[in-house]
Amino acid sequence: MGRLFGTDGVRGLANREVTAELALDLSVAAAHVLADAGAFAGHRPVAIVGRDSRASGEFLEAAVVAGLASAGVDVVTVGSLPTPAVAWFVAETGADLGVMLSASHNPMPDNGIKFFSRGGHKLDDAIEDAIEQRLREPWDRPTGAAVGRVRSDDSAATRYVEYLLSTVSCRLDGLKVVVDCANGAASVVSPEAMRRLGADVIAIHASPDGLNINDGCGSTHMGDLIAAVVEHGADAGIAHDGDADRCLAVDATGAVIDGDHILAILAMGMRDNSRLAGNTVVATVMANLGFKLAMEREGISLVETGVGDRYVLEAMRAGGFTIGGEQSGHVVLLDHATTGDGTLTALHLLARLSETGRSMQELASSVTKLPQVLINVRGVDKARTFDSSALAASVSAAEVALAGQGRVLLRPSGTEPVVRVMVEAPSEEQAAAIADEIAAVVRAELALD
Secondary structure, eight states, rough: OOOOBBBBEEEEEBBTBBBBBHHHHHHHHHHHOOOTTTTTTTOEEEEEEEEETHHHHHHHHHHHHHHHTTTTEEEEEEEEHHHHHHEEEHHHHHHHEEEEOOOTTOOTTEEEEEETTTTTTTTOOOHHHHHTTTTTTOOOOGGGGGGGOOOOOOHHHHHHHHHHHHHHSSSTTTOOEEEETTTTTTTTTTHHHHTTOEEEEEEEOOOSSSSOSSSSGGGGHHHHHOOOOOHHTTEEEOOOOOTSSOOOEEEESSOOEOOOHHHHHHHHHHTTTTTTTTEEEETTTTTTTTHHHHHHHHHHHHEEEEESHHHHHHHHHTTOSSSSEEEEEEEEETOOOSSSSHHHHHHHHHHHHHHHOOHHHHHHOOOOOOEEEEEESBBBBBGGGGGGGHHHHHHHHHHHHTSSSSSEEEEOOOOSSEEEEEOOOSHHHHHHHHHHHHHHHHHHHHHOO
16 A cells, blocks of 8 residues: 655545545544644644635535544634645644645545644654554543634634735736636635735636636636736736645736746846845756756756655755745745745736836746646556666657757656656657657556556
């Protein structure tokens, strides 16, 4: 059996893989592990519990609350809020633990459970492994006054927006912005924050009903946003995913501005304002070669990590760096947040437009990206990815053919049963041809029995 926790918590099909029973048991185990580690020493523990807009989040929230309270933890529910808002609220209130119920950009039927420790930080691998090991262990249940109490806090969203506004040094007056909220957790807070800073905001896919989250919209389906930006003559478009820890953008022409562009724009802005710690940006191995070349040209150092914002965060904290992120739109601004925050990123990106007077297209032009093709190969045994000699030979042959003018990256997904084949090459045609060849080998070599 594989590890229960992936790169971003526990995730799977709600009510089949991510069940109420699992949610309850994980919450109890987490309370026990953190208690034994001294996290609750000398006081009655408090946990913050939030969720995105999925229907399944309602019963999973009830299960998490039941598990925590039964383990003697007081629980504060904050309803549907972005993942970074829950992390921030844990830190803001001095809570001992946070739980977010979300499958991020995954389709609505999925859901997930992720934990935050005191201060709003994601748990490290060792703590997650300890939680998994202690699932369903016998335990001495508290009774009477020792059981946890439960209350809701309706002020969390308002307080979070106020905090976001405090991080931005200029207004957005004169900017027309379309924001696609993916019918998710940012449907209220993101448009509200932009409007409060003076932007003319057109919000789309901002009416969550529990079933429409990420459904043909948001950061994984940019078509509606592109069309709306062009139709309304907007200066920019912003796309979030279901739990709003991502931000992608669109310029006035409808061109997509991905995480690499956003990282470059913000890093150069921080450098210009003497706020780029160590003159360094942190990115994953998935960052486009064009981004790396742009940072080199600008004299900005680059630290590379494995894929996943938790690994970006680890490198940032270890090196004392202030900005890092992923091509997918997870951007971490460590001066202001403990995790990727789509709304925070959007506000700082739009503020860069406002303070420079330059268009999104102009700012993004600093990065000339190599054509990149990404194929997600499903229905294969991702655990055997690096055991196949035929697959290794296929990748080696591709690297010879690219002759240093591109690259190949083969990666099992940390959150889905998928092997990702990424190829960058001088032309789209060459990248697609090489990616197709390698994907065919993945299917043949890693086919499930």
